[in-house]
Amino acid sequence: DIQMTQSPSTLSASVGDRVTITCRASQSISKWLAWYQQKPGKAPTLLIYGASSLESGVPSRFSGSGSGTEFTLTISSLHPDDFATYHCQQYDALPLTFGGGTKVEIK
Amino acid sequence: EVQLVESGGGLVQPGRSLRLSCTASGFSFGDYAMNWVRQAPGKGLEWVALIRSKAYGGTTEYAASVKGRFSITRDDSKNFAYLQVNSLKTEDTAVYYCTRVRLGCGGGSCYSDSWGQGTLVTVSS
Numbered sequence: 720d721i722q723m724t725q726s727p728s729t730l731s732a733s734v735g736d737r738v739t740i741t742c743r744a745s746q747s748i749s750k751w752l753a754w755y756q757q758k759p760g761k762a763p764t765l766l767i768y769g770a771s772s773l774e775s776g777v778p779s780r781f782s783g784s785g786s787g788t789e790f791t792l793t794i795s796s797l798h799p800d801d802f803a804t805y806h807c808q809q810y811d812a813l814p815l816t817f818g819g820g821t822k823v824e825i826k
Numbered sequence: 827e828v829q830l831v832e833s834g835g836g837l838v839q840p841g842r843s844l845r846l847s848c849t850a851s852g853f854s855f856g857d858y859a860m861n862w863v864r865q866a867p868g869k870g871l872e873w874v875a876l877i878r879s880k881a882y883g884g885t886t887e888y889a890a891s892v893k894g895r896f897s898i899t900r901d902d903s904k905n906f907a908y909l910q911v912n913s914l915k916t917e918d919t920a921v922y923y924c925t926r927v928r929l930g931c932g933g934g935s936c937y938s939d940s941w942g943q944g945t946l947v948t949v950s951s
Contacts, residue, residue: 720890753937755871762923762941763871774939806871810936814889815861815873 721745721809725818731826738794740821742807747787751811754783754792757804757820766805767792797823828852828940830924835945838914846909846945848924856880856902859927861938862909864920874922875909876935892918914949921946 722745732738742752750770755763765774767783770790780795794801802825807818834846848860859882862874875898876887886898897910907924922945925938 762943763938764941765937765939768928768937768939808871808937810931813876813887813935815876815935817871817873819870 720814721748721812721816723807723809723816723818725805725807725821727821728819729822729824731824732797733826734797734799736797736826738797738801738823740792740805740807740823742785742790742792742818744788744790744809744811748809748811750786751809752783752785752790753808753810754781755806755808756801757806763806794823828926830926830940830942832922832924832942832945835922835947837948837950839951840914840916840949842914843910843912844914844947846911846922846924846947848907848909848942850905850907850924850926853926855905858929859931859936860898860900860907861925861927862898862907863923863925863938863941864918865923865944866917866920869920872920876927877907911947914947916949919947919949 724743726741752770754767757763766777771783782793784791804820804822806820829851831849859878861876864872864874877898877900878885895913899908924942926940927936928939
């Protein structure tokens with residue numbers, strides 16, 4: 720199975736900050752990576768697919784980059800609505816696997 | 827509007843069974859592969875099972891942790907996906923989400939572009 724490792728597990732930031740979350744795969748997954756946002760008590764929602772393609776309706780302050788084994792999710796300027804947990808997921812091969820999540824909390 | 831609504835969760839004793847249901851609306855259900863993904867309390871996401879569309883044979887895949895105990899099925903005439911969960915263990919306690927696989931991903935190894943609100947399964951004596 721492909722292991723996905725996210726860092727950090729928790730991130731404290733302020734409104735307006737630039738935030739970067741890293742996701743590493745245990746083997747190359749090309750560009751087959753998605754990012755999701757999850758708010759407390761809610762289901763995840765898709766932000767990014769194909770490592771860097773923005774899902775329709777997602778604000779442009781979100782961006783993704785990377786290929787192979789190392790990927791990043793960047794929020795260019797943190798909005799109050801962005802305090803949430805972010806999950807990466809590889810879809811290069813079954814079983815689909817997720818990172819452990821990164822909680823972005825208010826500093 | 828795409829909607830996925832799960833039901834069937836609850837409190838169940840170890841070793842017992844449940845059938846989780848997912849009703850879909852707002853899209854051509856039969857064209858899509860569907861997943862079940864779960865999340866234990868305070869933990870990350872874990873993929874559980876996949877069922878491909880009839881165009882891809884309607885075949886199924888399972889996580890090793892549930893293979894042989896869980897069964898995913900679909901009824902395209904009713905726009906339903908199901909997860910039969912048998913021989914439940916305490917470690918199966920989680921919110922179970924039904925998700926839609928992005929169309930065009932071929933065999934189904936893909937990301938989810940829509941998620942239901944989830945149904946909580948609690949396994950405890």
